[in-house]
Amino acid sequence: MAVRRKTCLYCGAPVRTNGYCTDCGLNQAFLKKAYNTSDYHYNIGLDKARVRDLSGAIDSLKMSLRYNKRNVNARNLLGLIYYELGETVMALSHWVMSANYQSKGNIAIRYLKEIRNDPKRxxxxxxxxxxxxxxxNYAKQRDFDLAYIQLRKTLSLNPHFVNGYLLLSLLNIEQGRLGKARKALTKVLSIDRTNTMAIHLLKEMGETEEGIMKLRDEKNAEPVSEGDYYGVEQIAEEGKKPARKILGEISFKKNTNTKINRYKEVSMARFSNIYMLVGLVIGVLVLYFLVVPARTRALSRENEELRASYSEELSSKNFTISNLNDTVTELEGRISEYEEQISDLEATVSSLNEQINSLESQIPATPDDASEGGANNDGSEGNSDSQNNDGSSVTTVAEDDLQNMINNE
Amino acid sequence: MINFEEELKRFKPSLEVDQTEEAIYSNDLKDISDIVLQMTKDLRGIN
Structure with missing residues (x-):
């Protein structure tokens, strides 16, 4: 005998004995069936997710949620699958709804906390x-190069971004780079084994079912490297794979994906100090070997010219000095001569004076005058006049005449 | 033969973080129970 629920599965209101809810009016048997179907599809989705059939898992989980939107397990798993495919916002939206339906004992809350604690993510x-x-957008405008650049950055940010690989493969197909397209699609199949678009593109490229299954099962899937995005196209015959590199055996664990290193913009900033130092050293060397010698030469030339001019001036001055010295010597000689002459003339004058004195003393005196003269000899000067008046017999020499005689001498 | 333009149309833009709220609200949150409830209400309304 079936146990009758007391509360409604949908709204929680009391249930009548006939099995219908008193509030929403829904039949509990119907709700039970719907919820069971939801769980059924959830289980299928879980199995598919475990074998990496992510596209199939998404479809199953969406179906599960159509039967019961409150199936938090299905919603959480769906969010997880979207997160794995690189659709973080879709994942977040499902986890938020799941947390809203069930706030306790819900793993979605743990996922949300992890993302919230890592803002970089x-x-x-x-x-x-x-x-x-x-x-x-670039692809729609057929700017393939720019689209490649953006996709390269995208895939280095998240190596599991399936849509990025799909777009990349489409661009490669459009440009005839089938090898690269196949590589990108192989990567997609390693993440999502039954990705519809990837299988569709491979079939269009001419791959068989067996070929697709082989690609899907490839354990040593080569990571899509930087050089594959553009540039080097390996020469290969049409329809055949390009030759593989010979690598050592690499063992992979089951269901692990090869990791691509994070794309890092080469930061020149950390070498800036070294570049600065090197630049300084080069500048100093250039200064030392090129600029300084030229400057030195110019300065020494100036010095030489200055020295020449100074020495010229010096020599002319020396010449002038020597000339002046000669003149001085000459003049000194003349001066000494003149001094000698002067002394001679003085001697002559003194001798002449003596002669005059002697001559004067020889002038005989008249008797009258002699007596008066004898009386006046003590100091009269007028004797000469009286002598002159009477001295027709005595020749007197005037003083002026005497002086003239001396000068003539 | 792959038609580039047609294949390109299948690609939908990725949602950015600030579009999360919009994505939540625009999500179709109706399940079969809601649909049956709606149908029941409509029937009651008609009757």
């Missing part, structure tokens, strides 16, 4: 979405 997810959308 959110930023990366944002950037990834922006770059992918940009690449999509």
């Amino acid at each position: 959110l930023e990366d997810a944002n950037q990834l979405a922006r770059m992918f959308n940009q690449a999509l």
